[in-house]
Structures are given as structure tokens and as C-alpha cells.
Amino acid sequence: MAGRTGQAGPLVRRQALGTRITHWLWAVSLFFLLLTGLQIFNAYPVLNIGTESGFDYDNAILEIGARRTEEGLRGVTRIGGWEIDTTGVLGVQGDAVQAFPAALTIPSNRSLATGRVIHFFFAWVLVATLAVWLVASALNGHLRQLWPTLADLRALPRDIADHARLRFHHGRGYGPLQKLAYAGVLFVAFPLIILTGLSMSPGVNAVAPWLLDLFGGRQTARTIHFLTMLAFVAFFAVHMAMILLAGPLNEMRSILTGWYRIDSEEKRHD
Amino acid sequence: MIDRRRLLLGTAAVSLSGCKVLDGANVQGSVLRDLMEAPGGLTYRLQRLIGGGHSLAPEYAEADIRQGQRPNGSVDPSGAEYRALAAGRFRDYRLTVTGLVARPQALSLAALRSMPSRTQITRHDCVEGWSCIAKWTGVPLSEVLASAGPLPAARFAVFHCYDAIERGLSGEVFYYESIDMVDAHHPQTILAWGLNGAPLPVANGAPLRLRVERQLGYKMAKYVHTIELTDRLSGYGLGRGSYWADRGYEWYAGI
Numbered sequence: 001m002a003g004r005t006g007q008a009g010p011l012v013r014r015q016a017l018g019t020r021i022t023h024w025l026w027a028v029s030l031f032f033l034l035l036t037g038l039q040i041f042n043a044y045p046v047l048n049i050g051t052e053s054g055f056d057y058d059n060a061i062l063e064i065g066a067r068r069t070e071e072g073l074r075g076v077t078r079i080g081g082w083e084i085d086t087t088g089v090l091g092v093q094g095d096a097v098q099a100f101p102a103a104l105t106i107p108s109n110r111s112l113a114t115g116r117v118i119h120f121f122f123a124w125v126l127v128a129t130l131a132v133w134l135v136a137s138a139l140n141g142h143l144r145q146l147w148p149t150l151a152d153l154r155a156l157p158r159d160i161a162d163h164a165r166l167r168f169h170h171g172r173g174y175g176p177l178q179k180l181a182y183a184g185v186l187f188v189a190f191p192l193i194i195l196t197g198l199s200m201s202p203g204v205n206a207v208a209p210w211l212l213d214l215f216g217g218r219q220t221a222r223t224i225h226f227l228t229m230l231a232f233v234a235f236f237a238v239h240m241a242m243i244l245l246a247g248p249l250n251e252m253r254s255i256l257t258g259w260y261r262i263d264s265e266e267k268r269h270d
Numbered sequence: 271m272i273d274r275r276r277l278l279l280g281t282a283a284v285s286l287s288g289c290k291v292l293d294g295a296n297v298q299g300s301v302l303r304d305l306m307e308a309p310g311g312l313t314y315r316l317q318r319l320i321g322g323g324h325s326l327a328p329e330y331a332e333a334d335i336r337q338g339q340r341p342n343g344s345v346d347p348s349g350a351e352y353r354a355l356a357a358g359r360f361r362d363y364r365l366t367v368t369g370l371v372a373r374p375q376a377l378s379l380a381a382l383r384s385m386p387s388r389t390q391i392t393r394h395d396c397v398e399g400w401s402c403i404a405k406w407t408g409v410p411l412s413e414v415l416a417s418a419g420p421l422p423a424a425r426f427a428v429f430h431c432y433d434a435i436e437r438g439l440s441g442e443v444f445y446y447e448s449i450d451m452v453d454a455h456h457p458q459t460i461l462a463w464g465l466n467g468a469p470l471p472v473a474n475g476a477p478l479r480l481r482v483e484r485q486l487g488y489k490m491a492k493y494v495h496t497i498e499l500t501d502r503l504s505g506y507g508l509g510r511g512s513y514w515a516d517r518g519y520e521w522y523a524g525i
Contacts, residue, residue: 040399043399046399048400051334051393052403053399053400055402056338111518112398112519113517113519116519116520117295117310118295120520120525121307121308121309124309124313201524202327202484202486203321203484204317205327205484206321206327206483206484207320207325209328218401219401
């Protein structure tokens with residue numbers, strides 16, 4: 001099988017039950033949060049920098065809109081100073097005039113109200129799952145398993161080179177790149193997307209105004225929330241690619257049942 | 271094991287069918303909608319627990335006002351009564367305070383302007399996602415309520431407005447909003463008659479609009495003509511406490 005470096009070794013118990021359940025709760029939550037988030041974005045398809053949104057002045061770094069031209073309605077995406085014609089994908093899709101297409105929004109019709117209700121439901125699920133995961137991982141040693149160490153950093157160049165050659169190691173623990181990716185999601189991206197989300201709540205602003213100072217204003221927080229979403233999408237793409245390249249059956253078995261087949265002793269590098 | 275596998279298959283099916291998967295949640299009163307709305311009550315209770323009556327919305331400096339206040343929703347009510355009042359520059363306008371109060375009131379604009387006032391530079395957050403900073407001047411709602419003497423049974427303040435966004439089968443559907451007594455007595459909750467140092471323009475809700483600074487823009491009813499104190503919201507509109515709540519938005523918009 002592609003990516004298998006060593007001969008098949010023994011099956012080991014790699015993911016605890018708590019790790020597996022929280023993984024799937026996040027997968028479901030993030031799916032709905034992403035697509036309801038795009039629905040919410042469509043209500044104001046602009047990203048601003050600062051406290052407020054410039055209407056009489058320009059503080060936008062991204063704007064997805066539509067423009068009437070001689071060839072009809074065109075979708076226009078403006079990023080900083082660039083303008084890109086995105087007709088068919090962003091801004092205009094056939095007769096529909098909206099930033100993200102209906103195929104990428106939940107619900108599929110235009111409904112900011114329903115999008116918000118579902119978004120906040122799964123925001124609660126995400127945060128509750130994170131709390132459960134933190135407690136479970138502290139107790140079952142998973143936290144220590146994920147935390148990148150000095151040895152990981154030393155082994156990083158080699159790990160990058162191996163990944164570039166699509167040579168994947170299957171050990172009891174996680175590799176350096178794996179640790180960095182997972183720790184990045186859990187300890188950077190999760191807090192970032194939760195806190196920037198909270199920064200958009202006027203009720204939370206009154207209780208914790210320091211959040212606005214931390215992120216540079218409500219509209220900047222909204223922009224960071226969106227960019228962190230893009231980081232999650234990028235992580236998901238790489239995550240899927242790695243599973244397919246490293247042996248999808250073994251990887252799926254481990255996240256479903258906890259059992260993972262590692263490389264045989266002599267071929268292992270961990 | 272089987273359940274987890276089914277969950278996985280479910281996720282894959284969800285990805286294939288894409289966006290339509292939770293379209294059932296559009297239907298108010300459906301089981302799915304009720305489930306999705308359930309944590310909304312948790313958000314409200316948690317924010318009340320932590321923020322209570324005292325936490326203040328951030329206020330900004332004069333230098334932060336870089337543009338006019340963006341009008342949204344109704345910008346020019348067309349009702350005959352409102353047109354007549356506007357033509358008379360609101361000299362004949364009266365704010366009615368009624369319901370569960372000891373002394374119902376009918377206050378002219380001049381009377382409201384002569385009451386103690388508060389000026390605050392705050393950020394208006396529209397549910398659509400944008401924000402706009404402006405300076406609002408008005409009488410604290412708590413002052414108006416004190417003159418009317420709320421009865422102990424009062425739990426909500428309902429605001430009735432002159433503007434109608436849509437025309438229903440039984441005539442025009444007038445805008446209305448409601449807030450709890452915690453927000454009604456909050457120091458930054460004012461009935462604004464001034465915007466950025468000038469009289470409140472028609473586009474922004476003249477002669478009087480509500481400011482509830484710890485919630486989203488749609489809570490801040492424009493063109494208010496009556497404030498009614500009540501112990502329940504079921505008797506108004508479709509029973510969810512506000513024009514937009516009746517249309518699926520959160521009644522508590524601190525989020």
C-alpha cells in the first residue's frame with residue numbers, strides 16, 4: 001500500500017474512547033458551523049479592519065459583490081487592491097446573487113435567522129466538547145501525547161523530508177508534524193475561533209471588553225474569525241490527504257475503534 | 271462500534287447532500303428548530319448571570335465617529351398618522367407609557383427632552399454583521415419608567431412603533447420589540463431623541479428610538495409611540511416578543 005514504509009507490526013491501542021468521541025463531535029460541529037457561517041457571512045459579505053465597518057470610507061480587506069455590466073450581472077471579489085471576476089462561484093451564480101453559493105450554505109435558502117440559530121447550537125456543542133476533551137485528555141495522557149517536545153523539533157527536518165517523499169511512519173505516538181498540526185488546531189485555532197466569535201457578541205463585549213482590545217475591534221475580530229475558518233478548511237484538506245496517503249483503512253480503524261497497526265519493530269523510527 | 275460507523279456514514283451522507291441537510295430547521299415550531307433554539311435560553315441566562323444589570327457596553331471617543339449612522343430597516347414610515355406628525359415636526363407627538371404601571375403617561379417630545387439626559391458614543395451592531403459608531407442622546411428609560419411607576423408584576427417592556435415593514439393579510443404588520451426589566455433599567459438603555467449632536471433624523475427613527483447597547487441593532491426599535499409594561503409576551507404579534515423574533519431571530523440578541 002502506498003505510504004507504508006515498514007512491514008506490518010502489531011495492532012496497538014492508540015486513541016482512547018474520549019478522544020474518538022470528541023473527534024467526531026467536532027467533525028460534525030465544524031461541518032455545520034462552517035456552512036451556517038457562510039450563510040451568516042452572506043448577509044454582509046465584507047471583511048473590515050477596525051471597530052466599525054466603513055461605509056463612508058474604506059476599511060475592507062475582502063468584499064464579495066455583484067456588478068451590473070454589459071454582459072449582465074458579474075460576481076466580483078475584491079481582496080485588498082485586487083479585483084477578480086468570480087462569476088459562477090462567488091457573488092453571482094446563475095440567477096442567484098449572493099456571496100457564497102447555496103450549495104455551500106446551511107440552510108440552502110437564504111435565511112440569516114436559521115443560519116444563526118444552527119450556528120449557535122453547534123458553537124455550544126463545540127465548546128462543550130472542548131471542555132470534555134480537555135478533562136479527558138488531561139486524565140488519560142492524551143494531552144502529553146500531543147504536546148510537541150524539543151525532541152520533536154529536532155526531528156522535524158527529517159519528518160518534513162519523509163513527508164515530502166510520502167514516507168509515513170506508523171508508531172505508537174504522533175510524529176513531529178502531526179503533533180504541530182494537532183496542537184495548532186487544539187491550542188491555537190480553537191481558542192482563536194471561539195474568542196473571536198465571542199468578541200462579536202455585544203453582551204460579551206460588556207462583560208469582557210478586553211477581548212475587543214485583544215483582537216483590535218469587533219470588525220477585526222470578525223475578520224480573524226473568518227481567516228481562522230479558512231485555516232480549519234486548510235487543515236481539513238491536509239488531514240484528508242494524509243489519511244489517504246498513510247493508509248486510510250488503518251487510520252479510520254484507529255479513529256473509530258482505537259486500534260492502530262504500527263510498523264514492525266526493525267522499521268520503526270520512533 | 272456500529273453506532274460510530276453509522277455516525278461516520280452519516281457524516282459522509284451529509285457532505286454529499288450538502289446544504290439541504292438542516293433545511294427542516296427553517297420551520298418554526300418543528301422539533302428540529304426547537305432543538306436548535308434550545309441553547310439560546312442558555313446563552314441568555316448565562317449572559318444575565320455573568321453580565322447582570324451592571325456591565326456597561328464599551329463607549330468610544332468623539333474621534334471614533336468617522337461617518338453618519340447607517341440607517342437600516344424602515345427609513346421613512348408611510349402611515350398617515352406618522353406623516354402628519356412628521357409634517358408638524360413632531361409637536362403633536364406623545365409617547366404613551368401604559369400597561370402594568372401605576373401612573374400611565376403621555377409625554378411630549380419637549381417633556382422628554384427636559385428630563386435628565388444621557389449622551390453615549392456607542393457601537394451599533396447589526397445582525398447582518400456590520401458595525402457603526404455614533405453618538406446618541408436621550409432620556410434613560412429608567413427615568414421614564416420611574417415617572418410611570420412600574421407595578422411589581424411587570425417583567426417586560428414592549429415598544430410599539432409607527433413603522434410597518436410588511437403588509438399582512440389583516441393589514442399592516444407594525445414593528446414592535448421587547449426587553450426584560452434588567453435591560454429596561456440598565457443605565458445605557460435610553461430613549462434617544464438626538465444623534466451625533468443633531469435631532470434624531472427620520473431615517474434613524476425620529477422622533478424617538480430605543481438604544482439597548484448590550485444587544486443587536488434590531489432590538490433598538492425606531493419610531494416608538496408606546497411603551498407597554500407586561501408580564502407576558504404571548505399577547506403581541508406572533509407571540510415571540512418582537513417583529514424579528516416572530517420571524518425566527520433570537521428574542522435575546524446579546525449574541
